[in-house]
Amino acid sequence: xxxxxxxxxxxxxxxxxxxxxxxxxxxxxxxxxxxxxxxxxxxxxxxxxxxxxxxxxxxxxxxxxxxxxxxxxxxxxxxxxxxxxxxxxxxxxxxxxxxxxxxxxxxxxxxxxxxxxxxxxxxxxxxxxxxxxxxxxxxxxxxxxxxxxxxxxxxxxxxxxxxxxxxxxxxxxxxxxxxxxxxxxxxxxxxxxxxxxxxxxxxxxxxxxxxxxxxxxxxxxxxxxxxxxxxxxxxxxxxxxxxxxxxxxxxxxxxxxxxxxxxxxxxxxxxxxxxxxxxxxxxxxxxxxxxxxxxxxxxxxxxxxxxxxxxxxxxxxxxxxxxxxxxxxxxxxxxxxxxxxxxxxxxxxxxxxxxxxxxxxxxxx
Ligand SMILES: [Zn+2]
Numbered sequence: 263x264x265x266x267x268x269x270x271x272x273x274x275x276x277x278x279x280x281x282x283x284x285x286x287x288x289x290x291x292x293x294x295x296x297x298x299x300x301x302x303x304x305x306x307x308x309x310x311x312x313x314x315x316x317x318x319x320x321x322x323x324x325x326x327x328x329x330x331x332x333x334x335x336x337x338x339x340x341x342x343x344x345x346x347x348x349x350x351x352x353x354x355x356x357x358x359x360x361x362x363x364x365x366x367x368x369x370x371x372x373x374x375x376x377x378x379x380x381x382x383x384x385x386x387x388x389x390x391x392x393x394x395x396x397x398x399x400x401x402x403x404x405x406x407x408x409x410x411x412x413x414x415x416x417x418x419x420x421x422x423x424x425x426x427x428x429x430x431x432x433x434x435x436x437x438x439x440x441x442x443x444x445x446x447x448x449x450x451x452x453x454x455x456x457x458x459x460x461x462x463x464x465x466x467x468x469x470x471x472x473x474x475x476x477x478x479x480x481x482x483x484x485x486x487x488x489x490x491x492x493x494x495x496x497x498x499x500x501x502x503x504x505x506x507x508x509x510x511x512x513x514x515x516x517x518x519x520x521x522x523x524x525x526x527x528x529x530x531x532x533x534x535x536x537x538x539x540x541x542x543x544x545x546x547x548x549x550x551x552x553x554x555x556x557x558x559x560x561x562x563x564x565x566x567x568x569x570x571x572x573x574x575x576x577x578x579x580x581x582x583x584x585x586x587x588x589x590x591x592x593x594x595x596x597x598x599x600x601x602x603x604x605x606x607x608x609x610x611x612x613x614x615x616x617x618x619x620x621x622x623x624x625x626x627x
Contacts, residue, residue, distance in 0.1 A: 283327055283328070283329070283330055283362065283363060284327045287323065288321055288323040288330075288363050289321070290303070290305065290319050290321050290365050290413050290414065290417075291303050291304050291305035291306060291317075291319050291409075291413060292304050292305075292306065293319050293320065293321045294321070295321040295322065295323035295357070295363075296323060297323055297324070297325055297326075297357075298323070298324070298325035298357050298358045299323060299357050300320060300321070300322045300323075300352070300355075300357050301320070301321045301323070302318070302319070302320050302321075302352075303318075303319055303321075304316040304317060304318055304319060305317040305319055305367075305406075305409050305410070305413055305414075307402065307405050307406045307409055308405075310399065310405060311400075311401060312385050312386060312401055312402050313385060313402060314402075315372055315373070315385075315402055315405075315406055316372075317367060317369070317370060317372065317406065317409075317410075318367070318368065318369060319365065319366065319367050320352045320365070320366040321363065321364075321365055321366075322352070322355050322357045322360060322363065322364040322365075322366070323357060323360075323363050324357055324359075324360030324361050324362050324363060324364075324522065325357065325358050325359065325360065325361075326360070326361045326362075327361065327362065328360075328361035328362025328363070328520070328521075328522050329362045329363075329419040329420060329520055329522065330362060330363045330364075330365065330417055330418045330419050330420075331362065331363070331364050331365070331418060331419065331420045331421075331422065331516065331517065331520065331522070332364075332365045332366075332367070332414045332415070332417075332418040332420070332421050332422065333348055333351060333364065333365070333366045333367070333422045333424065333513055334348075334367045334370060334410070334414065334421070334422070334423050334424070334479060335347065335348045335367070335368050335369065335370070335423075335424040335425070336348075336367075336368055336369035336370045336371055336372075336374075336375065337370045337371055337389075337390040337391040337423070337425070337479065338371060338374065338380065338381060338390070338391065338425060338428050339369060339370070339371035339372065339373070339374025339375035339376075339379070339383075340374060340375065340378055340379070340380045340428055340429045340499060341424075341425050341426040341427070341428050341494075341496060342426070342496060342499060342500075342501045343426045343495055343496025343497075343500075343501050343502065343505040343506050343509065344424035344425055344426045344494070344495065344496060344509055345368050345369050345375070346368075346501050346506050347424060347495075347505075347506045347509035347510045347513070348366050348367070348368035348369075348424060348509075348513075349368045350506065350510050351366060351510055351513050351514070352366055352368075354510060354514060355514075355517070355523070359523065359524070360517075360522055360523060361521065361522045361523070362520070362522045364517065364522075365414060365417075365418065367410075367414065370390055370406070370410070371383050371390040371403075373385045373402075374390070378429070380428040380429045380430060381428060383402060383403045385401070385402045385403070386401035386402050386403050386404075388401060388403035388404070389403070390403050390406065390407065391423075391425075391478050391479055392477050392478060393407055393477065394407050394410075394411060394415075394476055394477055394478060394479060394481065394482040395407065395408065395411040395476060395482055396408030396409070396410065396411055410479070411482060415479070415482055415483055415486060415488070416486065418483070418488060419488060419489070420450075420454065420488060420489050420490075420491075420516070420520065421479065421480070421483035421488050421489075421490050421491075422454075422458075422490075422491045422492075422493070422513060422516055423478075423479045423480050423483075423490070423491070423492045423493075424492075424493055424494070424509055424513075425492065425493070425494040426494045426495050426496030426497060426505065426509075427494070427496055427497030427498060427564075427598055427601065429498065429499045429601075429602070430498075430600055430601055430602045430604065430609075431497060431498065431598045431599075431600070431601055431610075432497050432498055432560070432563065432564045432598055432599050432600070432601035433494060433495075433496070433497045433564055433597065433598035434462065434564040434565040434595075434596075434597060434598070435460050435462070435493075435494060435495035435496075435505065435508050436460055436462035436463060436464060436493075436494055436536065436597060437455050437458055437460045437462075437463050437464070437491060437492060437493040437494070437512075438455070438463070438464045438466050438480070438491075438492040438493075438538060439451060439452050439455045439463050439464065439465055439466065439621070440466045440468055440480050440481075440484055440490050440492065441465070441466065441467050441468065441624045442467075442468050442469070442470040442475075442484050442485070442624075443467075443469070443470070443624045443626060444470070444487075447484070447487060447488075447489060448624065450489035451484075451489040451490050451491065453489075453519060454489055454490075454491045454516050454519060454520075455491050455493075456533070457515045457516055457518065457519035457527055458491055458493055458512035458513075458515055458516055459508075459511065459512050459515050459528075459531070460493055460495070460508060460512060461531045461532065461533060461534060462533070462534045462536060462595075462597075463533050463534070463535055463536065464535075464536045464537070464538030464539075464547070464597075464615065465535055465536065465537060465538055465618065465621045465622070466538035466539045467538075467539070467624055467625060467626070467627050468481060468484055468539075468627065469626045469627050470484055470485045472627075480492045491512075491516060493508075493509060493512055495508045495509050496509075497564070497598070497601060498601040498602075515527055534595075534617060535617070535618040535619075535620060535621050536594075536595065536597065536615035536616065536617060536618065537594075537615055537616040537617075537618055538615065539627070545616040545618060545622075546616070547594075547597070547613055547614065547615040547616070548590075548591040548592045548594075548613075548614050549591075549610050549611075549612065549613045549614075550574075550588055550589075550590075550591060550610070550611045550612050550614075551607075551608050551609065551610055551611065552577070552605045552606060552607055552608065552609045552611055553607060554585075554605075554607055555605060555606050555607060556577050556578065556579055556580070556585060556605050557577060557578045557579070557580065557582075557603045557604075557605060558575055558576075558577055558588070558600050558602075558603055558604075558605040558609075558611055559575055559576055559577070559578065559603065560574065560575040560599050560600060560601075560612075561573060561574060561575050561576065562574035562575065562590075562596055562599060562612075563596065563599060564596055564597070564598055564599055565595065565596065565597075566595070566596045567594070567595055567596075567617075568590040568593070568594065568595075568596060568614060569590065569593050570589075570590055570591065570592050570593050571589045571590065572589060572590045573587050573588065573589055574588055574589065574590050574596065574599065574611075574612050574614075575587075575588040575599070575600070575611065575612070576588060577605065588611050588612065590612070590614050591614060592614050592616055593616065594614040594615050594616040594617060595614065595615050595617055596612060596613070596614055597613045597614070597615045598612070598613050599611070599612045599613075600612065
């Protein structure tokens with residue numbers, strides 16, 4: 263316990279405030295906040311080859327200067343718990359007492375939300391967490407992300423990207439520690455992930471010099487030198503108070519860790535480290551994807567530990583005749599499993615993550 267507290271204190275020292283934005287007003291899109299006030303407005307994506315879009319944004323410009331932190335959710339517009347969490351976060355931050363500036367975008371992918379279409383923007387079929395840095399003359403997703411890169415990512419010192427289990431994902435909460443092999447940036451990100459406070463953390467290694475490293479929001483922020491937190495809670499279209507509280511409290515903890523508020527932080531709980539993307543010491547998550555259309559029935563659940571080749575579900579045709587068993591590809595923890603019977607080719611059926619004793623050294627993927 264003592265060891266945990268000491269290392270946490272050390273990590274907090276590593277995120278000592280690195281920026282002092284002294285602008286009297288702070289603008290994002292149509293929202294301009296004077297010091298000590300909160301302003302609300304929109305990022306306006308004009309129509310071009312397809313329809314335009316207004317993305318709602320809140321700017322909380324603290325009475326005193328400090329770093330700029332951006333919170334974004336709803337790149338996947340049906341990951342509802344994360345969207346509701348950022349709505350609620352706005353009123354939990356008092357601009358008169360804040361040091362620095364907080365920018366909050368609760369819902370990036372408005373068309374996904376309105377159409378209840380998971381994973382992609384139904385206007386152009388693109389993923390809104392996969393085409394950064396965007397393109398100002400591209401389709402709606404590309405134009406929107408070009409604006410997000412310019413107005414949200416570039417002016418920020420820290421970026422927090424919230425997700426959760428989508429309509430078809432039965433997910434347990436976790437966060438990601440994205441590492442690019444730059445020691446100061448990686449330790450600042452780790453400190454914020456620890457402060458956020460979710461008890462399961464994926465270790466994801468990124469090579470910031472790789473051509474595709476900046477395709478996601480976290481990757482785009484990482485290649486631009488920002489400390490990054492990605493956290494997920496919520497599942498299957500349900501908004502539970504517990505999942506929303508994990509994300510709201512985690513976000514407030516980040517502001518406390520950055521000394522932007524006076525929020526007291528508790529020492530980190532015991533962390534379960536999970537192998538994510540990249541190499542992470544040779545241990546990474548494994549997904550099973552459907553090879554055909556049909557019906558999936560889960561027999562295991564989120565947060566269950568499984569062994570390699572253990573059955574986690576089965577598939578049937580539309581008359582209920584069994585067409586196959588789905589088995590875990592590795593020993594590990596089910597971080598999410600398909601939460602609905604609908605199954606199409608390449609649909610993810612399960613994600614199993616290896617449990618790591620400790621985060622291994624960064625290795626270029
Ligand atoms: Zn998502």
